[in-house]
Amino acid sequence: MLDVTLEKSKLQEFLKLLGQKRRLIAPVADRMGTIFSEVSDPSLVRLEGVNTNLSPKEVLFPQWEVLYTFNADQVNKAEPTVQETMLFGARPCDARAFELLDRVFTWDGINDPYYLPRREKTSVVSLACNVPGEACFCTSVGGSPAGEFGADVLTFDLGKKLLLRSLTERGEKLLKEASTLTEEATEADKQAVKQAVAEAEKRLEQVAIPEDLEALKGSFDAEIWEELGLKCLGCGVCAYACPTCHCFDITDETRKGAGRRVRSWDTCAFSLFTLHGSGHNPRTTQDARYRQRVLHKFLYCRENFDEAFCVGCGRCITNCPAGLDLRAVLERLVSLAKTA
Amino acid sequence: MDPINNPYMPYPVQIDQVTIENEERDLKTFKLVFLDPEHEKAFDYIPGQFAELSVLGKGECPIGIASSPTEEGYLLFTVKKTGVVTGELHNLTEGRVIGVRGPLGKSYPLDRMKGKNVVIVGGGFAFTTLRALTTYMINDGNRNDYGEITIIYGARSPGELLYKDELKEWEARDDLKTIITVDKGDTDWKGREGFVPTVLEEVAPSSKDALMVVCGPPIMIKFTLPVIETLGFAPGDTILSLEMRMKCGIGKCGRCNIGSKYVCKDGPVFTLEELNALPAEY
Numbered sequence: 001m002l003d004v005t006l007e008k009s010k011l012q013e014f015l016k017l018l019g020q021k022r023r024l025i026a027p028v029a030d031r032m033g034t035i036f037s038e039v040s041d042p043s044l045v046r047l048e049g050v051n052t053n054l055s056p057k058e059v060l061f062p063q064w065e066v067l068y069t070f071n072a073d074q075v076n077k078a079e080p081t082v083q084e085t086m087l088f089g090a091r092p093c094d095a096r097a098f099e100l101l102d103r104v105f106t107w108d109g110i111n112d113p114y115y116l117p118r119r120e121k122t123s124v125v126s127l128a129c130n131v132p133g134e135a136c137f138c139t140s141v142g143g144s145p146a147g148e149f150g151a152d153v154l155t156f157d158l159g160k161k162l163l164l165r166s167l168t169e170r171g172e173k174l175l176k177e178a179s180t181l182t183e184e185a186t187e188a189d190k191q192a193v194k195q196a197v198a199e200a201e202k203r204l205e206q207v208a209i210p211e212d213l214e215a216l217k218g219s220f221d222a223e224i225w226e227e228l229g230l231k232c233l234g235c236g237v238c239a240y241a242c243p244t245c246h247c248f249d250i251t252d253e254t255r256k257g258a259g260r261r262v263r264s265w266d267t268c269a270f271s272l273f274t275l276h277g278s279g280h281n282p283r284t285t286q287d288a289r290y291r292q293r294v295l296h297k298f299l300y301c302r303e304n305f306d307e308a309f310c311v312g313c314g315r316c317i318t319n320c321p322a323g324l325d326l327r328a329v330l331e332r333l334v335s336l337a338k339t340a
Numbered sequence: 341m342d343p344i345n346n347p348y349m350p351y352p353v354q355i356d357q358v359t360i361e362n363e364e365r366d367l368k369t370f371k372l373v374f375l376d377p378e379h380e381k382a383f384d385y386i387p388g389q390f391a392e393l394s395v396l397g398k399g400e401c402p403i404g405i406a407s408s409p410t411e412e413g414y415l416l417f418t419v420k421k422t423g424v425v426t427g428e429l430h431n432l433t434e435g436r437v438i439g440v441r442g443p444l445g446k447s448y449p450l451d452r453m454k455g456k457n458v459v460i461v462g463g464g465f466a467f468t469t470l471r472a473l474t475t476y477m478i479n480d481g482n483r484n485d486y487g488e489i490t491i492i493y494g495a496r497s498p499g500e501l502l503y504k505d506e507l508k509e510w511e512a513r514d515d516l517k518t519i520i521t522v523d524k525g526d527t528d529w530k531g532r533e534g535f536v537p538t539v540l541e542e543v544a545p546s547s548k549d550a551l552m553v554v555c556g557p558p559i560m561i562k563f564t565l566p567v568i569e570t571l572g573f574a575p576g577d578t579i580l581s582l583e584m585r586m587k588c589g590i591g592k593c594g595r596c597n598i599g600s601k602y603v604c605k606d607g608p609v610f611t612l613e614e615l616n617a618l619p620a621e622y
Contacts, residue, residue: 068346070397075439077342107592108590113347114348248587249595250399250400250593261396266594275585276583300599
């Protein structure tokens with residue numbers, strides 16, 4: 001582990017230096033708020049906000065991507081070009097989400113040939129949260145405002161300077177590459193980090209998470225889904241903003257004989273998601289579809305991967321046009337389990 | 341990357357033969373031949389598995405494999421004309437190249453069936469992977485691995501029965517009990533009339549040392565399961581195959597899950613015991 005500090009005045013230089021050898025992706029100001037985007041001018045990087053509207057999952061798992069192209073009956077060989085990339089400024093919850101996505105895209109030994117090469121070539125430099133957002137609840141789902149999972153370097157904002165801590169060998173190499181700009185961290189810096197983390201954790205709300213999986217299974221026929229399904233508009237924004245939602249569709253696009261097979265994000269909130277060719281649909285109501293999203297994250301993923309697929313980023317709460325609050329839903333499921 | 345190391349890429353196969361299966365002409369069996377012997381070798385399948393058939397420019401759709409691995413050199417898929425991909429497939433003729441991605445999913449439990457009597461109950465065009473299973477078991481090299489084999493297969497009308505020529509061959513065999521029934525016969529029909537559950541009740545195969553394999557439309561399943569229970573087949577010995585909308589086929593796209601199970605990789609073959617433990621969302 002390497003702890004170094006960087007004067008904030010040198011941040012642009014730091015990003016420029018590391019950006020010479022790789023693509024840099026960082027939060028930048030956009031008309032839609034702060035978004036993760038490829039950055040050529042480091043002066044545009046914004047580290048002030050907490051969570052971006054959309055998570056950086058699209059760096060590894062784009063909203064839309066070509067699997068392969070074809071002409072007439074012939075599939076062309078797929079050679080996805082993957083660039084060496086540094087994702088800078090992802091929050092610890094988003095970095096942890098990558099660890100969860102890894103499990104899906106390597107499940108049962110079937111490695112996704114599009115996701116994994118990107119994951120392997122992307123260094124993640126995360127940024128710990130001093131002041132969590134109002135919908136954040138990472139500590140309730142096993143995370144931390146200074147969580148280390150999924151990142152190569154964890155950065156702490158100490159006011160005038162940043163402390164950068166390597167978590168992996170790749171992270172250490174990255175920091176050494178920019179060693180002309182950094183200084184060794186002092187004991188006082190490390191103390192400041194500890195204090196900042198403790199304060200951030202104190203600010204975070206604790207949300208009750210349903211832990212009894214049998215009780216959760218029993219909630220399948222509960223009445224609350226009907227009420228929640230009535231509120232849910234089925235717009236799918238929760239899934240698109242979510243750093244761990246990973247459902248996708250595969251479709252063909254053609255023009256003048258040339259075509260491509262693409263994969264794009266999809267969501268269980270949509271009624272067409274499960275519609276059979278015969279017209280039969282296993283989930284005919286929004287109740288069933290909303291229930292699927294919650295139980296997939298908090299029950300089915302735990303059965304399959306031993307972890308809930310929620311990192312507590314709160315994006316589904318801040319983005320929901322109907323005001324559905326996952327924290328409240330979870331609390332209700334907990335009290336339902338108690339009365340069952 | 342090519343199809344051998346990219347699970348999203350189909351193997352190119354040529355349509356060698358197209359057979360119209362029914363009077364309504366919306367069921368066709370496609371005989372497909374691999375263009376590359378390496379691909380054929382890599383496509384190592386067991387009855388009960390499925391594949392994604394791919395018509396470039398239209399998309400993919402999951403279809404059960406109707407051939408048995410004992411039939412070397414080709415694959416069979418019986419496809420109902422339903423949507424965009426199957427509709428286009430029905431327009432294609434011999435010589436055209438399509439794609440096949442697989443084999444996908446869990447097969448029928450052939451190991452568990454060894455040494456046992458096997459009862460196969462099928463309805464309508466869901467008979468495809470049951471044809472694969474039967475063909476596999478009655479193959480000369482395999483027949484002695486299994487005890488008595490009873491097949492009960494029904495369709496709405498004589499014209500809607502799949503694999504008519506083969507059914508005749510099966511009926512003529514003395515190491516196989518084949519009972520064909522139709523809901524309603526026509527003037528030429530000399531066979532049995534009656535719904536599958538009723539016929540199963542009449543035939544009443546013993547559940548001793550036996551496994552039950554059922555595949556059919558939901559309405560048939562609904563009325564057949566109580567009969568199976570009455571005959572004494574335990575839920576763990578009753579095997580079904582589910583239909584579901586599946587895209588990736590490899591447990592990633594999240595479309596086909598029922599509770600924590602993914603039909604594409606944990607199924608499509610399940611025991612009734614496994615299905616009873618899942619939410620009724622299929």
